[in-house]
Amino acid sequence: xxxxxxxxxxxxxxxxxxxxxxxxxxxxxxxxxxxxxxxxxxxxxxxxxxxxxxxxxxxxxxxxxxxxxxxxxxxxxxxxxxxxxxxxxxxxxxxxxxxxxxxxxxxxxxxxxxxxxxxxxxxxxxxxxxxxxxxxxxxxxxxxxxxxxxxxxxxxxxxxxxxxxxxxxxxxxxxxxxxxxxxxxxxxxxxxxxxxxxxxxxxxxxxxxxxxxxxxxxxxxxxxxxxxxxxxxxxxxxxxxxxxxxxxxxxxxxxxxxxxxxxxxxxxxxxxxxxxxxxxxxxxxxxxxxxxxxxxxxxxxxxxxxxxxxxxxxxxxxxxxxxxxxxxxxxxxxxxxxxxxxxxxxxxxxxxxxxxxxxxxxxxxxxxxxxxxxxxxxxxxxxxxxxxxxxxxxxxxxxxxxxxxxxxxxxxxxxxxxxxxxxxxxxxxxxxxxxxxxxxxxxxxxxxxxxxxxxxxxxxx
Numbered sequence: 001x002x003x004x005x006x007x008x009x010x011x012x013x014x015x016x017x018x019x020x021x022x023x024x025x026x027x028x029x030x031x032x033x034x035x036x037x038x039x040x041x042x043x044x045x046x047x048x049x050x051x052x053x054x055x056x057x058x059x060x061x062x063x064x065x066x067x068x069x070x071x072x073x074x075x076x077x078x079x080x081x082x083x084x085x086x087x088x089x090x091x092x093x094x095x096x097x098x099x100x101x102x103x104x105x106x107x108x109x110x111x112x113x114x115x116x117x118x119x120x121x122x123x124x125x126x127x128x129x130x131x132x133x134x135x136x137x138x139x140x141x142x143x144x145x146x147x148x149x150x151x152x153x154x155x156x157x158x159x160x161x162x163x164x165x166x167x168x169x170x171x172x173x174x175x176x177x178x179x180x181x182x183x184x185x186x187x188x189x190x191x192x193x194x195x196x197x198x199x200x201x202x203x204x205x206x207x208x209x210x211x212x213x214x215x216x217x218x219x220x221x222x223x224x225x226x227x228x229x230x231x232x233x234x235x236x237x238x239x240x241x242x243x244x245x246x247x248x249x250x251x252x253x254x255x256x257x258x259x260x261x262x263x264x265x266x267x268x269x270x271x272x273x274x275x276x277x278x279x280x281x282x283x284x285x286x287x288x289x290x291x292x293x294x295x296x297x298x299x300x301x302x303x304x305x306x307x308x309x310x311x312x313x314x315x316x317x318x319x320x321x322x323x324x325x326x327x328x329x330x331x332x333x334x335x336x337x338x339x340x341x342x343x344x345x346x347x348x349x350x351x352x353x354x355x356x357x358x359x360x361x362x363x364x365x366x367x368x369x370x371x372x373x374x375x376x377x378x379x380x381x382x383x384x385x386x387x388x389x390x391x392x393x394x395x396x397x398x399x400x401x402x403x404x405x406x407x408x409x410x411x412x413x414x415x416x417x418x419x420x421x422x423x424x425x426x427x428x429x430x431x432x433x434x435x436x437x438x439x440x441x442x443x444x445x446x447x448x449x450x451x452x453x454x455x456x457x458x459x460x461x
Contacts, residue, residue: 023109029102047152053077072115098361138239230265286341313391330388
């Protein structure tokens with residue numbers, strides 16, 4: 001017994017672990033690219049397997065693959081897709097060839113060898129199922145990797161990210177209704193401004209999220225077009241002319257999404273504009289979340305020596321040295337998520353520029369970063385909604401006190417006394433440590449019976 005077997009490829013022989021389903025090309029990449037701990041995400045691997053399954057079905061229907069071979073590839077694919085089997089057989093680093101060729105071959109080899117096992121053959125023999133001739137039939141790394149980038153990204157956005165945005169919007173809407181009648185002081189430049197309701201403040205956050213969601217959905221529409229069928233450079237050499245349309249039909253039905261084969265495949269192979277745009281939309285969402293998270297963190301600062309307008313849920317102790325301290329940890333988590341998404345987007349934008357002539361050369365890094373952004377945004381929003389927003393409370397007493405103390409209530413006096421006199425009233429109140437109401441009651445700026453009307457908070461919001 002030995003723990004190795006000998007595999008062959010066009011470069012000669014190489015030792016492969018005996019129990020591995022991958023083959024020679026995967027092993028060479030594994031040995032040549034030991035760069036990081038970042039592997040291709042399972043979400044991408046499953047999308048690529050889904051594409052290989054669709055190609056096997058299409059090639060079978062088109063007479064390009066023998067039914068027995070196609071069925072074995074389909075069965076091997078389903079073990080990955082439906083049973084989460086063999087996911088440990090995809091070990092390659094994302095920092096490899098910019099086309100992702102080694103990972104395409106990794107999937108080809110795993111599905112080939114598993115199909116061989118299903119048909120009773122010897123793993124590594126490439127008989128009766130060959131990784132290139134059968135699993136990769138009518139395909140190239142140059143059209144399959146871009147296609148799987150679109151498939152995995154669109155799937156994760158549609159099935160996970162958008163529902164997470166909706167979850168946070170729903171949590172925010174409940175708070176908007178709960179806070180609709182609470183009048184608080186506004187702030188611009190971190191200085192006191194005129195009043196608004198806490199519900200109005202939250203309506204701004206909801207609109208930001210809704211707009212970011214729409215932006216993501218609009219850019220994601222461009223991911224519906226797939227490069228499959230273009231093979232090496234976009235001409236479709238060695239692919240059946242109906243392969244692309246059939247594969248898109250199969251994928252659309254399987255994933256309940258809308259994929260099309262009508263785009264220019266030269267552009268889809270040579271450029272990554274749709275991925276860059278999608279990453280930009282994710283960045284916009286991240287920035288909106290950072291603003292919302294920081295606003296709530298500011299309003300919850302204290303509890304006694306800060307703004308103290310909001311009370312965040314106390315989820316865990318906040319200090320190893322200060323007893324009783326509680327920190328806005330969910331807010332800080334979400335800000336870190338946002339920062340990472342911005343960094344990922346910068347790398348994706350750089351990667352998008354590397355579309356030299358007929359091929360983009362940063363595909364593995366691009367898809368890794370985008371899928372990471374989607375995952376941490378999804379998990380971050382769900383956590384923030386559940387552990388921060390749902391239990392958020394308004395400190396009504398503190399809010400009312402701050403409104404009463406605000407000097408910017410003098411803004412409402414402008415129609416009565418003019419801008420300059422209103423400014424004088426505000427400065428006098430500040431100098432004497434009094435409220436605007438107290439200054440009005442002590443002086444003759446406006447008739448005493450008009451003070452309540454002038455300082456009616458409900459009329460200001």
